[in-house]
Amino acid sequence: xxxxxxxxxxxxxxxxxxxxxxxxxxxxxxxxxxxxxxxxxxxxxxxxxxxxxxxxxxxxxxxxxxxxxxxxxxxxxxxxxxxxxxxxxxxxxxxxxxxxxxxxxxxxxxxxxxxxxxxxxxxxxxxxxxxxxxxxxxxxxxxxxxxxxxxxxxxxxxxxxxxxxxxxxxxxxxxxxxxxxxxxxxxxxxxxxxxxxxxxxxxxxxxxxxxxxxxxxxxxxxxxxxxxxxxxxxxxxxxxxxxxxxxxxxxxxxxxxxxxxxxxxxxxxxxxxxxxxxxxxxxxxxxxxxxxxxxx
Amino acid sequence: xxxxxxxxxxxxxxxxxxxxxxxxxxxxxxxxxxxxxxxxxxxxxxxxxxxxxxxxxxxxxxxxxxxxxxxxxxxxxxxxxxxxxxxxxxxxxxxxxxxxxxxxxxxxxxxxxxxxxxxxxxxxxxxxxxxxxxxxxxxxxxxxxxxxxxxxxxxxxxxxxxxxxxxxxxxxxxxxxxxxxxxxxxxxxxxxxxxxxxxxxxxxxxxxxxxxxxxxxxxxxxxxxxxxxxxxxxxxxxxxxxxxxxxxxxxxxxxxxxxxxxxxxxxxxxxxxxxxxxxxxxxxxxxxxxxxxxxxxxxxxxxxxx
Ligand SMILES: Nc1nc2c(ncn2[C@@H]2O[C@H](COP(=O)(O)OP(=O)(O)OP(=O)(O)O)[C@@H](O)[C@H]2O)c(=O)[nH]1
Ligand SMILES: Nc1nc2c(ncn2[C@@H]2O[C@H](COP(=O)(O)OP(=O)(O)OP(=O)(O)O)[C@@H](O)[C@H]2O)c(=O)[nH]1
Ligand SMILES: [Mg+2]
Ligand SMILES: [Mg+2]
Numbered sequence: 001x002x003x004x005x006x007x008x009x010x011x012x013x014x015x016x017x018x019x020x021x022x023x024x025x026x027x028x029x030x031x032x033x034x035x036x037x038x039x040x041x042x043x044x045x046x047x048x049x050x051x052x053x054x055x056x057x058x059x060x061x062x063x064x065x066x067x068x069x070x071x072x073x074x075x076x077x078x079x080x081x082x083x084x085x086x087x088x089x090x091x092x093x094x095x096x097x098x099x100x101x102x103x104x105x106x107x108x109x110x111x112x113x114x115x116x117x118x119x120x121x122x123x124x125x126x127x128x129x130x131x132x133x134x135x136x137x138x139x140x141x142x143x144x145x146x147x148x149x150x151x152x153x154x155x156x157x158x159x160x161x162x163x164x165x166x167x168x169x170x171x172x173x174x175x176x177x178x179x180x181x182x183x184x185x186x187x188x189x190x191x192x193x194x195x196x197x198x199x200x201x202x203x204x205x206x207x208x209x210x211x212x213x214x215x216x217x218x219x220x221x222x223x224x225x226x227x228x229x230x231x232x233x234x235x236x237x238x239x240x241x242x243x244x245x246x247x248x249x250x251x252x253x254x255x256x257x258x259x260x261x262x263x264x265x266x267x268x269x270x271x272x273x274x275x276x277x278x279x280x281x282x283x284x285x286x287x288x289x290x291x292x293x294x295x296x
Numbered sequence: 297x298x299x300x301x302x303x304x305x306x307x308x309x310x311x312x313x314x315x316x317x318x319x320x321x322x323x324x325x326x327x328x329x330x331x332x333x334x335x336x337x338x339x340x341x342x343x344x345x346x347x348x349x350x351x352x353x354x355x356x357x358x359x360x361x362x363x364x365x366x367x368x369x370x371x372x373x374x375x376x377x378x379x380x381x382x383x384x385x386x387x388x389x390x391x392x393x394x395x396x397x398x399x400x401x402x403x404x405x406x407x408x409x410x411x412x413x414x415x416x417x418x419x420x421x422x423x424x425x426x427x428x429x430x431x432x433x434x435x436x437x438x439x440x441x442x443x444x445x446x447x448x449x450x451x452x453x454x455x456x457x458x459x460x461x462x463x464x465x466x467x468x469x470x471x472x473x474x475x476x477x478x479x480x481x482x483x484x485x486x487x488x489x490x491x492x493x494x495x496x497x498x499x500x501x502x503x504x505x506x507x508x509x510x511x512x513x514x515x516x517x518x519x520x521x522x523x524x525x526x527x528x529x530x531x532x533x534x535x536x537x538x539x540x541x542x543x544x545x546x547x548x549x550x551x552x553x554x555x556x557x558x559x560x561x562x563x564x565x566x567x568x569x570x571x572x573x574x575x576x577x578x579x580x581x582x583x584x585x586x587x588x589x590x591x592x593x594x595x596x597x598x599x600x601x602x
Contacts, residue, residue, distance in 0.1 A: 032341055038521040041335045099519065100544060100572065101406030131572070132410075132449075133442035140437040183572075185547035220404065222338030222521025224549040245405060248490045250523035273405070273435070 022055040026062065030069075037253030037290045038222050043260065070287050077259055077283040083267040085211055085239070091123070091169040091177045093202055093209035095162075097195060097236050098216035099228055100183030103244030103270055105134065107216050108178050109141035110270060110278035111242075120175035122147040125165025127158040127198065128182040138180055145275060148172065158182065158194065159201045166205045179210070186231025195235045213238045215264065219245045219252035229258045244270035247277070251290050301591050304329045305367045312366035318358045326370055327352065330590070337552030337589045340525040343559045351377050375586050381555060382582040383564050389579055390511070390539075390566065392425070396474055397481045398507060402500055402535065403515035404527060405488030408543035408569055410439065412515050413485045414446040415569065415577035420481050421450070428479040430470035431456035432463040432503065433487035443485050450574060453477070463487070463499065467507045484509065491530030501534050511538040513566065516557055518544040524553035525560050532561040543569035545588075546576065552589045 020026060027048050034044035051065055086092045094111065098104050105128070112122045124142050128134035129152045142149040150168050152161035162179045169177035181198065184191035202209045215238040217225050232238055243252050246269045255266050269286070271277040308325035315322055327348060334344045355373045360366065399416065401409045410433070417427045429447050431454060433439035440456045447454035455470040467484055474482040486503065489496035504512065514528060514537050531537060540561065542554050545568045558565055565580040 035335060035341045036522045038338075038523075041332050099547070101408060101517065103406060131442075132445035133438040136441045137436070137438035185544065187547045218406065218517070218519070220517070220521060220523050220527070221519045222549075222553065223336055224338070224519040224547070225521075227548055228519075245490075248404070248523065249492050249526050250521065254521065 019059045019061045021059050022051070022057065022065070027052055030062070030065065033066075033291060034253075037251040037256075038225075039253035039256040039290075040223055040226070043257055066291055070291065073256065073287045073290070074283050077256065077266065077286060079265050079267070079281055079283060083240070083280050087206070087208065087211050090206060091166070091174050092211045093166055093169070093206060094176065094178045094212045094214060095181070095199065095202065095210040095236065096178060096214045096216060097181050097232050097238070098183065099185055099218075102183065102216045102218040102221075103242070104128075104183065104216045105137055105141070105180055106273060107214070107242045107244055107268075107270055107278070108138065108180050109145060109275045110268070111178060111214075112141065112145045112147050113275035114268075114278055115176045116145055116147070121172070123165055123169040123172065123174045123177045124149045125162050125177065125179040126151045127161045127165075127179045129154055129156045129158050129161065130182040134180070134182065141275065148174070159198045162198045163201050163205065166202055166209065170205070186228050186235075192231060192235040195232075199236055212240060214240050214242055214267070216242045216244055216270075217252075217255070217258075219243050219269075220248060220250040221254060223254065225254040226257055226261065229262050229264060233262055233264065238264050240265050240267035242266075242268045242270060242278075243281070247271040252286075253290055301329060301333050302367065305371065306365075309366040309370060312360055312370075315360050317360060318355045318370070320352060320356055323352070323355060323370060326367075330370075330374055333591050334552060334555075334589065337550035337591060338519075338521045338524070338556075339552035339589065340522055340556035340559075343525065343556045346559070347377065347381065347555070371590070371592060375590065375592075378555070378586040378589065379582045382558055382585055383580075390420075392480065393510065396471070396479060397511070398471065398474075398484065398509040399481060400484040400486060400503065400507070400509035400512045401515055401541075402486050402512065402531060403488060404490065404517065405436075407488065407515045407517045408541075409433075409488065409515045410442055410446065410485050411572065411574070412513075412541055412543060412567075412569060412577070413443065413483045414450060414452075414574040415567075416483055417447075417450050417452045418574050419577060421452070425480045426478060427452050427481050427483065428470070428474050428477065429454045430467055430482060430484045432466050432470075432484045434461065434463055434466070435487040439485075439487065446574065453479075464502050464506050467503050471507060491527040497530070497534050504535050512536070513539045513541050514557070514561070514563070516540060516542050516553060518542050518547070518551045518553070518569075519549045520553040522556075524556045528557040529560045532563065537561055537563045539564055539566040541565075541567045541569065541577075542580075546570040550589055550591060551585065554585060555589060 031048045126135040126138045150165040215232050266281045420427050431440040431443045444454050457466045570576045
């Protein structure tokens with residue numbers, strides 16, 4: 001017997017009815033939808049309570065209620081139009097950080113493709129000297145996308161690789177320099193200090209650099225992503241988020257509490273494993289997707 | 297976090313003092329806090345609701361124990377139920393048959409499959425098995441290279457077939473090679489895939505049908521949220537899993553998705569990954585995991601008397 005069928009309660013019925021009383025059952029259905037996006041019990045509970053205050057005892061369509069919730073969420077996650085802040089002169093340096101396996105290296109490939117399409121030249125820094133074949137992985141992408149790559153030795157100092165990558169980008173008058181880093185958990189103090197060092201080393205070469213520090217979050221991540229945003233912001237001063245793996249069925253709703261708490265904007269979403277599977281974050285689409293029902 | 301749930305429970309369950317028995321109403325506030333805590337740990341919502349139903353059923357009618365703080369009593373009931381659902385006291389790890397055993401690891405992208413292939417090798421080599429790895433991920437750039445490096449670090453042979461497009465063929469040839477070399481455990485490292493990707497799920501089913509692995513493990517990222525219910529269900533529907541492995545539990549994630557995955561698949565939890573190094577694999581212990589998911593830390597040590 002597969003329990004999946006039992007667990008996915010179908011709430012579409014609630015939308016079909018000809019308007020209904022806002023009662024506990026309806027509020028609970030709304031809460032369920034929200035919690036299942038991974039936005040967390042805090043935001044979900046607050047939204048439910050507000051709907052309760054606004055509509056209690058009235059007969060409404062759940063669709064209308066959701067429309068009002070959506071417009072508020074859209075405002076919360078709305079982004080400025082410019083996804084990347086470029087350097088006034090010299091190379092724009094982008095540092096990419098995140099936990100293990102979240103999608104950093106692939107997102108770098110996607111960003112490279114994005115910059116290349118705009119005719120910009122790119123230097124990559126293979127700053128993950130730890131994971132098996134991390135450098136080989138980035139090298140394959142560099143070759144495919146026509147980017148220059150600066151490598152270090154396996155087990156070498158990642159800050160030294162970052163330094164050389166930035167130096168190369170300056171010398172070659174490249175438009176963009178993107179530094180990959182090894183995956184790490186935000187609780188690993190030594191590795192977080194290593195990120196601070198990489199950040200400092202880059203800043204010594206170009207005072208405003210890194211111009212962007214991108215935190216790559218896995219869209220399937222749950223509440224731990226909040227701790228990730230906290231830890232990586234403190235160590236590396238993140239300027240934006242790439243929400244990878246949003247092509248799955250996960251909603252990535254955890255960016256909502258992250259936006260509330262740390263106001264780090266979501267700049268791009270990852271929508272597949274290819275270099276072109278990147279889209280500029282569209283808050284309207286994102287919020288709409290949060291409310292798409294199960295099984296679609 | 298530990299503190300706040302404990303204090304919350306203390307005040308929510310104050311009304312229990314002096315009562316003869318646990319009832320739905322005198323536990324309501326307390327159980328609501330437990331429910332919230334499970335959701336914050338990323339246990340799937342429907343799984344949480346189901347779980348709270350069972351706990352309430354178990355608890356209602358029980359005598360309020362004078363010897364215990366009511367918080368400890370209720371937490372004890374919750375914890376015991378959680379341990380039961382996670383699979384009771386430690387499962388025997390891996391059973392091997394005589395001759396060649398084939399293991400297959402599958403899961404979402406980046407969950408930790410390739411690293412876990414290395415970790416399982418370490419473990420099996422300790423019990424004197426002859427292990428071989430098979431690079432069946434033909435998708436991710438440098439996936440084959442990654443497995444080769446891991447194999448070299450451990451001194452384990454790695455079978456790969458550069459240029460081959462079909463992972464089924466790679467696996468079949470690896471089986472032949474393993475038989476020739478008297479390998480006792482062949483581990484297939486498959487490409488990460490989304491559970492909703494029909495083409496890639498069909499490919500995984502083909503490997504499963506043609507190669508007939510003895511054990512199929514689902515590798516789940518310890519930081520997974522609510523979607524675990526859906527993706528694990530889909531992998532189990534496609535493959536009939538034999539075991540679960542949760543990775544990346546060396547951080548501060550509470551890993552509640554493990555309860556969802558266990559509930560949805562009904563498959564035993566075998567190991568947990570606790571680091572990037574190839575020896576960072578531990579047998580699963582339900583007691584420790586229950587405390588972690590509940591967010592109650594050490595208080596659990598005190599409630600064993602219940
Ligand atoms: N479906 C899907 N898969 C993705 C996406 N982004 C990355 N991946 C896959 O996720 C896996 C991990 O991606 P990587 O880019 O290697 O992740 P990473 O963060 O660099 O990993 P580490 O360096 O090991 O920490 C790979 O199999 C990628 O192909 C995405 O947007 N969608
Ligand atoms: N901290 C920690 N990191 C882990 C653990 N297991 C794996 N990793 C890391 O997670 C990242 C992804 O691991 P992989 O083994 O490449 O994952 P995968 O499932 O094979 O990825 P794809 O083949 O791209 O789908 C790597 O950086 C690993 O070092 C673990 O238990 N703890
Ligand atoms: Mg990487
Ligand atoms: Mg792999």
